[in-house]
Amino acid sequence: MNIPLIDLKVQYQNIKDEIDKAIRKVIESAQFAGGEEVTGFEHEFAEFCGVKYGVATSNGSTALDLTLLAFGIGEGDEVITTPATFIATTEAITHTGARIVFADIDPDSYNINLKEIEKKITSRTRALIPVHLFGQPCDMDPIIELARKHNLILIEDAAQSHGAEYKGKRVGQFGDASIFSFYPGKNLGAYGHAGIVVTNREDIANKVNLLANHGRHEKYAHLIEGYNYQADAIQMAVLRVKLRHLVDWNEKRRQNAKIYNSLLETLPVLSPKEKEYAKHVYHLYVIKTEKRNELSEWLNSKGISTGIHYPVPLHLQPAYKYLDLVSGSFPVTEELCSKVLSLPMFPELKEDDIISITEEIKKFFSLQ
Numbered sequence: 001m002n003i004p005l006i007d008l009k010v011q012y013q014n015i016k017d018e019i020d021k022a023i024r025k026v027i028e029s030a031q032f033a034g035g036e037e038v039t040g041f042e043h044e045f046a047e048f049c050g051v052k053y054g055v056a057t058s059n060g061s062t063a064l065d066l067t068l069l070a071f072g073i074g075e076g077d078e079v080i081t082t083p084a085t086f087i088a089t090t091e092a093i094t095h096t097g098a099r100i101v102f103a104d105i106d107p108d109s110y111n112i113n114l115k116e117i118e119k120k121i122t123s124r125t126r127a128l129i130p131v132h133l134f135g136q137p138c139d140m141d142p143i144i145e146l147a148r149k150h151n152l153i154l155i156e157d158a159a160q161s162h163g164a165e166y167k168g169k170r171v172g173q174f175g176d177a178s179i180f181s182f183y184p185g186k187n188l189g190a191y192g193h194a195g196i197v198v199t200n201r202e203d204i205a206n207k208v209n210l211l212a213n214h215g216r217h218e219k220y221a222h223l224i225e226g227y228n229y230q231a232d233a234i235q236m237a238v239l240r241v242k243l244r245h246l247v248d249w250n251e252k253r254r255q256n257a258k259i260y261n262s263l264l265e266t267l268p269v270l271s272p273k274e275k276e277y278a279k280h281v282y283h284l285y286v287i288k289t290e291k292r293n294e295l296s297e298w299l300n301s302k303g304i305s306t307g308i309h310y311p312v313p314l315h316l317q318p319a320y321k322y323l324d325l326v327s328g329s330f331p332v333t334e335e336l337c338s339k340v341l342s343l344p345m346f347p348e349l350k351e352d353d354i355i356s357i358t359e360e361i362k363k364f365f366s367l368q
């Protein structure tokens with residue numbers, strides 16, 4: 001048996017003609033930076049998310065950096081987010097000079113817990129960054145209400161949730177601005193690095209655009225100092241092709257999750273719970289078990305790849321030692337990190353493979 005966690009090779013084989021044609025077109029046009037592919041994708045992805053503007057960036061991390069900078073977040077500010085995320089979310093806060101403030105997660109959705117956010121709001125709080133973890137949207141209505149009440153900037157980190165829906169609307173349209181990553185393994189992934197900021201705020205879109213391109217709209221007129229955080233045309237051409245397949249791919253992920261859920265029902269593992277307000281897009285299919293490490297080893301020994309997202313919560317990472325947050329500070333996140341195991345999940349995963357995977361899980365527990 002050889003079942004990978006994700007399989008980008010099979011995805012490419014299925015759309016090879018479209019992809020090859022799109023890449024060739026960019027190479028033949030020699031328009032590698034900027035141009036029609038970039039503006040075309042920005043427009044199409046913004047429309048997909050139900051917002052007015054999209055500004056493509058070099059990756060999801062720079063999209064976050066630029067978003068926080070565009071809102072003028074900086075020294076003296078506090079930004080609240082979850083410790084159950086990838087470090088890019090919090091690096092962006094630190095890069096501006098602001099301070100990271102963590103709020104623990106909800107035990108069912110694994111997303112930031114509203115009550116915990118409320119406890120962390122101070123006069124210095126400037127922004128909230130909810131992260132739609134693993135493909136499941138946060139409960140946005142109460143978060144939006146809280147942000148309005150305290151006059152906070154709301155930034156969605158939707159890096160793991162392309163096309164996920166909250167109460168029938170796609171993520172990316174709830175924040176003052178939102179970011180996505182197109183890292184290759186994401187539900188919508190480039191053939192290298194790419195990201196985007198989407199927003200209904202024209203001023204923010206313009207500012208992100210300016211910052212991403214050395215502070216200029218014209219070749220040698222630099223209005224401010226910025227960065228070179230622009231997207232590559234080849235990546236945008238790839239993403240334009242893949243965007244046409246995203247809804248179908250997400251549907252296949254959901255079907256695969258359903259099969260997993262029913263086959264795992266009687267086993268001593270906790271399957272992901274799709275909240276009633278959510279359309280989960282299963283960027284990752286994450287189960288919880290007390291025997292995480294042993295089960296992972298067992299599956300790996302049978303040729304089934306697994307992942308751990310994430311083995312160490314951010315507040316306990318060496319990089320955040322300076323925050324002085326000891327073990328026990330965020331018990332729900334810590335429990336999650338000690339028990340999570342990501343099983344193979346991708347649109348092309350076959351039902352037979354899911355049956356084999358769950359059979360191996362059953363065998364593992366029968367030997368315990």
Ligand SMILES: Cc1ncc(COP(=O)(O)O)c(C=O)c1O
Pocket residue numbers: 059060061062085086088089131157159160180181182183193194195
């Ligand atoms: C939640 C989250 N935010 C931000 C990022 C950063 O995106 P990128 O890897 O494209 O820089 C990631 C990437 O894995 C992520 O998972």
